[in-house]
Amino acid sequence: AQSVAQPEDQVNVAEGNPLTVKCTYSVSGNPYLFWYVQYPNRGLQFLLKYITGDNLVKGSYGFEAEFNKSQTSFHLKKPSALVSDSALYFCAVRSWGTYKYIFGTGTRLKVLA
Amino acid sequence: GAVVSQHPSWVICKSGTSVKIECRSLDFQATTMFWYRQFPKQSLMLMATSNEGSKATYEQGVEKDKFLINHASLTLSTLTVTSAHPEDSSFYICSAGGLFGPGTRLTVL
Numbered sequence: 001a002q003s004v005a006q007p008e009d010q011v012n013v014a015e016g017n018p019l020t021v022k023c024t025y026s027v028s029g030n031p032y033l034f035w036y037v038q039y040p041n042r043g044l045q046f047l048l049k050y051i052t053g054d055n056l057v058k059g060s061y062g063f064e065a066e067f068n069k070s071q072t073s074f075h076l077k078k079p080s081a082l083v084s085d086s087a088l089y090f091c092a093v094r095s096w097g098t099y100k101y102i103f104g105t106g107t108r109l110k111v112l113a
Numbered sequence: 114g115a116v117v118s119q120h121p122s123w124v125i126c127k128s129g130t131s132v133k134i135e136c137r138s139l140d141f142q143a144t145t146m147f148w149y150r151q152f153p154k155q156s157l158m159l160m161a162t163s164n165e166g167s168k169a170t171y172e173q174g175v176e177k178d179k180f181l182i183n184h185a186s187l188t189l190s191t192l193t194v195t196s197a198h199p200e201d202s203s204f205y206i207c208s209a210g211g212l213f214g215p216g217t218r219l220t221v222l
Contacts, residue, residue, distance in 0.1 A: 036213075041204075041218065042215070042216070043206060043213055043214060043215035043216040044157075044206065044213045090156065090157065094211075098145075099145065099147065099208065099209070099210060099211050100147055100159065100162060101147070101157075101159070101208065102159070103149075103156050103157045103158075104156065105155070105156045106155070106156045108154075
């Protein structure tokens with residue numbers, strides 16, 4: 001069975017500092033990994049995905065994520081956090097051949113001015 | 114471009130009534146659509162897989178008689194919450210082709 005874990009319910013970071021939101025996964029076969037962001041009472045916004053290729057994936061709004069197969073991790077990072085980055089972040093996994101997503105529990109990011 | 118839309122974006126209803134939420138794929142066809150539910154400050158839980166022209170596949174613990182899904186065309190799936198109660202209040206999101214709709218906020222009084 002596929003699963004995604006986001007070990008941190010909340011991450012606090014000062015504006016201008018680098019941020020990391022952690023995600024680990026468990027899948028059979030090659031994973032398709034995704035990061036989404038959600039603002040209050042809004043739908044999901046796609047940030048980035050890993051399908052194959054370079055382990056470092058660059059996405060929207062300056063975010064990037066590193067796929068680490070040996071550690072089964074896909075942590076989201078940004079070199080310099082903005083207050084406007086404060087939101088709920090979801091890691092998700094999808095199997096090849098399907099559009100069914102399994103989501104992590106979400107991590108609330110709070111960037112402090 | 115390809116987009117997934119939902120209607121309505123929010124709905125308030127009285128306890129005991131039924132509510133229908135529509136999910137449409139725009140500029141593409143989807144034989145399969147997915148319905149997710151999100152409780153406040155919680156993750157998205159997959160409720161069911163909607164299959165065009167056949168019965169939906171429900172996840173464990175989801176009442177199929179409570180949450181009726183119809184996928185009558187390649188661009189439309191509907192979720193009907195029957196005899197809604199306050200505990201059904203939630204944010205419902207549909208997905209198709211790897212895209213997500215904007216969500217529907219249901220509040221049952």
